[in-house]
Amino acid sequence: MKTISIVTPCYNEEENVQELYTQVKAVFAEMPGYVYEHIFIDNASKDKTVTILKEIAKEDPNAKIIVNSRNFGHIRSPYHALLQAEGDAVILLVADLQDPPEMIKDFLTKWEEGFNVVLGVKTESHESKAMFAIRKMYYNFINRVSEIELTKNNTGFGLYDKKIIEILKEINDPYPYFRGLISDIGFESYKIEYTQPVRKRGITKNNFYTLYDIAMLGITNHSKIPLRLAAMLGFTMSALSLLVALGYFLAKLIFWNYFSMGTAPLIIGLFLFSSVQLFFIGIIGEYIGSIHTQVLKRPLVVERERINF
The missing domain is CATH 3.90.550.10 (Spore Coat Polysaccharide Biosynthesis Protein SpsA; Chain A)
Known part of the structure; x- marks a missing residue:
């Protein structure tokens, strides 16, 4: 049997x-x-x-x-x-x-x-x-x-x-x-x-943290795309920033007396780049945390x- x-x-x-x-x-x-x-x-x-x-x-x-x-x-x-x-x-x-x-x-x-x-x-x-x-x-x-x-x-x-x-x-x-x-x-x-x-x-014994934990575990264990996305997005946004800077520079040269730079674009850009950086630092932190758990090699349970x- x-x-x-x-x-x-x-x-x-x-x-x-x-x-x-x-x-x-x-x-x-x-x-x-x-x-x-x-x-x-x-x-x-x-x-x-x-x-x-x-x-x-x-x-x-x-x-x-x-x-x-x-x-x-x-x-x-x-x-x-x-x-x-x-x-x-x-x-x-x-x-x-x-x-x-x-x-x-x-x-x-x-x-x-x-x-x-x-x-x-x-x-x-x-x-x-x-x-x-x-x-x-x-x-x-x-x-x-x-x-x-x-x-x-x-x-x-x-x-x-x-x-x-x-x-x-x-x-x-x-x-x-x-x-x-x-x-x-x-x-x-x-x-x-x-x-x-x-x-x-x-x-239910599940809460936001437990669901988030297993979701991130699935991503970090089976995909490198978030890490590669960080590199690609960083390159793209750097190129975009350069284009915007050139556009502002040319606009100021052409319309010197009428074009005002203003602080709004500077503040918006600063917060945008800061949020993107923090997001991907968090992603990298998840991968490092996963590596740290593997290195410790603690028993599943006692x-x-x-x-x-």
């Missing part, structure tokens, strides 16, 4: 983990050809999430728990749990029930047909229309600037064969952009469309305890 690993990252999800566990268990009860393990990795929750998970693990040895020593963020913690999975295939499933557990059957069907990667792609969402539109714009932008083709509207929800996990273990990235790594590895993926349901209970491993 083939073993399937379900990986669920958690942070303050006391209202959802029990129902998620029950739904996953019900899915596998209808598929007797598989055995499974359900790995919950908790990012040092401040509510009763760990207590509930321990009660589940006490009754069911298929439920395995990793509790982090502190909150290591939404990028490192799920990736660490994926690397601990020992199944023939691994399915990443978030705790808030916005990834439908019933799609596990569809993933396994396509996996059995020979696909090493099966991804859930959300074509519609019951979340905020404005947020969904912003996400869509981001995916379109990053696909334009990226050196590889990334999967649009995929959050990591999907199935990954064991050979994919073995490759990820060899990469040893301390701050990985998981979605980008899957595309970078290059195996053909099968995409299953779905409509993302609204979160039933609790509030575990406080494990249960049922």
Whole structure:
């Protein structure tokens, strides 16, 4: 019998983990050809999430728990749990029930047909229309600037064969952009469309900073275009400044008594160039920060305890 690993990252999800566990268990009860393990990795929750998970693990040895020593963020913690999975295939499933557990059957069907990667792609969402539109714009932008083709509207929800996990273990990235790594590895993926349901209970743990963090990580890990754009734009604006200066000089010579230089163009130009410089200094800072993280080579997480491993 083939073993399937379900990986669920958690942070303050006391209202959802029990129902998620029950739904996953019900899915596998209808598929007797598989055995499974359900790995919950908790990012040092401040509510009763760990207590509930321990009660589940006490009754069911298929439920395995990793509790982090502190909150290591939404990028490192799920990736660490994926690397601990020992199944023939691994399915990443978030705790808030916005990834439908019933799609596990569809993933396994396509996996059995020979696909090493099966991804859930959300074509519609019951979340905020404005947020969904912003996400869509981001995916379109990053696909334009990226050196590889990334999967649009995929959050990591999907199935990954064991050979994919073995490759990820060899990469040893301390701050990985998981979605980008899957595309970078290059195996053909099968995409299953779905409509993302609204979160039933609790509030999302994502905020502007976490969304910005993962967006910039995707850009810095998979594109050099922003850096090259800085050089090209600098050259273009230098040439434009020279032309404007020559135009002002000629205008002053021709209309010496009537043409007033004024301070407005000087102030506008100063603020324009300053803002452009600050923008690209920020871009360069993002790349330097990414290099700094790679050089430090800190562990993905530090575990406080494990249960049922």
